[in-house]
Amino acid sequence: MPWRRPRKKVERPIEVTRSIEESLEDAAAGEEEEDSVDLAGLDDATVVEAATGEPEPERGASDLALKLRETLAREPAPARARPRATTYPESGVDLAVDAARGLRLRNPVLTASGTFGQGIEYAELIDVARLGAIVNKGTTPNMRPGNPQYRIAETPSGILNSIGLENPGAVEVARRYGVQWAALGVPVIVNVAGYSVEDYVYVVSEMAGTPGVVAYELNVSCPNVKDGMIFGSDPSLAAELTRAVKAETDLPVIVKLTPNAPDVVAVARACEEAGADGVTAINTVLGMRIDTRRRRPILGTGSGGLSGPAIRPIAVHITYQVAQAVGIPIMGAGGVTSAEDALEFLMAGASAVQVGTATFADPLVPLKVIEGLAAYVREHGLRSIREIVGTALPRMVE
Amino acid sequence: MIIQQGAVTASARIGDLGTVLGVSAPGIAAQARAGQFVHVRPGTSFEPLLRRPYSFNRIRRQEGEIELIVRPLGPGGEWIASRRPGDLLDLLGPLGTAFVIHRSARNLLLVAGGTGIAPMRVLAEQEASRRNVTLLMGGRSVAYLWPSDRLPPSVEYVTTTEDGSFGIGGRVTEALPELLRWADQLCACGPWPMLAAIGRMREEAERAPAAPGRAALLEAQIAVEQHMGCAMGVCRACVVVTSQGNARVCREGPVFPLGDVAFAEGEPATVGLVS
Structure with a gap:
């Protein structure tokens, strides 16, 4: 913008973070040289352990090399492979999880779509390279200007939003942010939204090959223009969409479940059968606030999506139900503000969590959750965070 | 832009306009410019959830202090406006663009x-x-x-x-x-x-x-x-x-x-x- 005066480079006195310049350097170096240097000094088993966070003692050497190459191609070397990383509270703790089938992340903490932009904005404030992954702002085939004001309203322990998927469109997102994503040193999951099956397929095809992108998350809370049905409300429609997107890409495809569906579990099951590699539970809950002075809804569109701690019990409940119905990994989302909240989701059967609204109040929450989970693993003498996944679920008796 | 815990140094009610809070926040004061704002967390929990934006009402770089005008509207505004000297405020800023005064303007x-x-x-x-x-x-x-x-x-x-x-x-x-x-x-x-x-x-x-x-x-x-x-x-x-x-x-x-x-x-x- 012509009136914008360039911002001065500033010091960031938050102690837990490295400067973004350092992160960028590391990310750039981590791609090529550092990997080979580090790998040379390690035996195969240690390398796989370092890269995947899991010892793999049974495999043969050639298998190992193959797997290693795959892993390194998928994402930059994990932070713990770098010398400086030893200063992080989570260093040396096995936090690696499969956030979806074929999507191993260095830790189970992601940032939720719509609350973290394209990842670059918060990089001015926190070290995003420490996150498990980020999910970008919902991306549609074409540019969308979004909804009329007001777009946000505060509610008890939460917020209502009705942004209207304002975004520059898939082609622009790929062009503008691809290079920056690669430099961030954190895997990016592209959140895809649309109003027809073709819309979703188009976005995924346009995003193909974009640097940094490791998976797609489908926002199925949108209505299908064909029949006005919300994609995520109808199991067969959600399955059709999942199949179409799976046919378009080799990357993992995750379906973000809407709690506004009459039978969320049936939708999750249908998506799994259609080939989904994971589900996110949950998207926002429909809600409304009225401006009593003007005697009309506060939000420009009337209703909006409720997020924040207010919906956490709903999200944990749905995670718990879905975990008993599907075999694919679940990402829990809805009101995570602390490691304690994240543990609720993990014990309810989620393999990872997405932090969203809480970041607005405290941008350090995602990093605090990572540190808190690491502390939990240490204090309870666990071998990895994976040991607690699903521990609150009823025991299967057969 | 940084996150900084600022200590309230002064609080004065200005008629019905609001409460003027003086806050010691050297990191933010050093960068702040007229027109920019600071996003203030209304408490330490997530209720109320959203930070509140306040435009700088005074920037004293030497003293490392800023002043904000806070209207005690809603639970968040009330909480911030009722801070006393010595209390801490969680500040995110400075944010946004600033006024640009032309050198030639007389x-x-x-x-x-x-x-x-x-x-x-x-x-x-x-x-x-x-x-x-x-x-x-x-x-x-x-x-x-x-x-x-x-x-x-x-x-x-x-x-x-x-x-x-x-x-x-x-x-x-x-x-x-x-x-x-x-x-x-x-x-x-x-x-x-x-x-x-x-x-x-x-x-x-x-x-x-x-x-x-x-x-x-x-x-x-x-x-x-x-x-x-x-x-x-x-x-x-x-x-x-x-x-x-x-x-x-x-x-x-x-x-x-x-x-x-x-x-x-x-x-x-x-x-x-x-x-």
Whole structure:
């Protein structure tokens, strides 16, 4: 913008973070040289352990090399492979999880779509390279200007939003942010939204090959223009969409479940059968606030999506139900503000969590959750965070 | 931009305008500029959840202090406004764009409405030694005016009140045309109807022939308000419509060229259709 005066480079006195310049350097170096240097000094088993966070003692050497190459191609070397990383509270703790089938992340903490932009904005404030992954702002085939004001309203322990998927469109997102994503040193999951099956397929095809992108998350809370049905409300429609997107890409495809569906579990099951590699539970809950002075809804569109701690019990409940119905990994989302909240989701059967609204109040929450989970693993003498996944679920008796 | 725990150093109620908090926050004070804002967390829990944006009302770099005007509206505003000296505030800032004062401007006209006085006071203190500064402030009544003893003595202060309790009766737009003839540059901050009224004056000036003050009006800068979420540019809650499309008040704003902002019936224009 012509009136914008360039911002001065500033010091960031938050102690837990490295400067973004350092992160960028590391990310750039981590791609090529550092990997080979580090790998040379390690035996195969240690390398796989370092890269995947899991010892793999049974495999043969050639298998190992193959797997290693795959892993390194998928994402930059994990932070713990770098010398400086030893200063992080989570260093040396096995936090690696499969956030979806074929999507191993260095830790189970992601940032939720719509609350973290394209990842670059918060990089001015926190070290995003420490996150498990980020999910970008919902991306549609074409540019969308979004909804009329007001777009946000505060509610008890939460917020209502009705942004209207304002975004520059898939082609622009790929062009503008691809290079920056690669430099961030954190895997990016592209959140895809649309109003027809073709819309979703188009976005995924346009995003193909974009640097940094490791998976797609489908926002199925949108209505299908064909029949006005919300994609995520109808199991067969959600399955059709999942199949179409799976046919378009080799990357993992995750379906973000809407709690506004009459039978969320049936939708999750249908998506799994259609080939989904994971589900996110949950998207926002429909809600409304009225401006009593003007005697009309506060939000420009009337209703909006409720997020924040207010919906956490709903999200944990749905995670718990879905975990008993599907075999694919679940990402829990809805009101995570602390490691304690994240543990609720993990014990309810989620393999990872997405932090969203809480970041607005405290941008350090995602990093605090990572540190808190690491502390939990240490204090309870666990071998990895994976040991607690699903521990609150009823025991299967057969 | 940083996150900093600032210690409250002073708290003073200014009539019905709000509470002025002095906060020690050297990291933020060192970077802050007039028009920018700080996003303040209203407590330590997630209820209420959203931070509240406050434009700097004073920036004292040497002392490492800032001042904010806080209206005790809603649970968040009440909590922040009731902080006492020694209490800590979680601050995120400085955020957004700043007013740019032209080096060649000899006569600077500042227009404030309500808490829109905040950035105008920063400009008044910053520019008083460099050029002639006139501050025009409007309020509902005398209780909503900024006290003149909290302005540099060299600043000319003109006030309007809607109930005629002090200064010129009416709104700032009544007093503006005459002051404008003198001005080389105009900066304004206040409620949307006030900014929209100045916007209409600008549109008329665009069609009118050259006259004293016309250039200042055409190139006026305004700082705007909007319901805000993250203030980091990610949530896109705080957009306003500008000649360049949607602009985020927290990033591309809050300071915009007056001529770039689209108004509709005394309010910010909005995109799309209300269902």
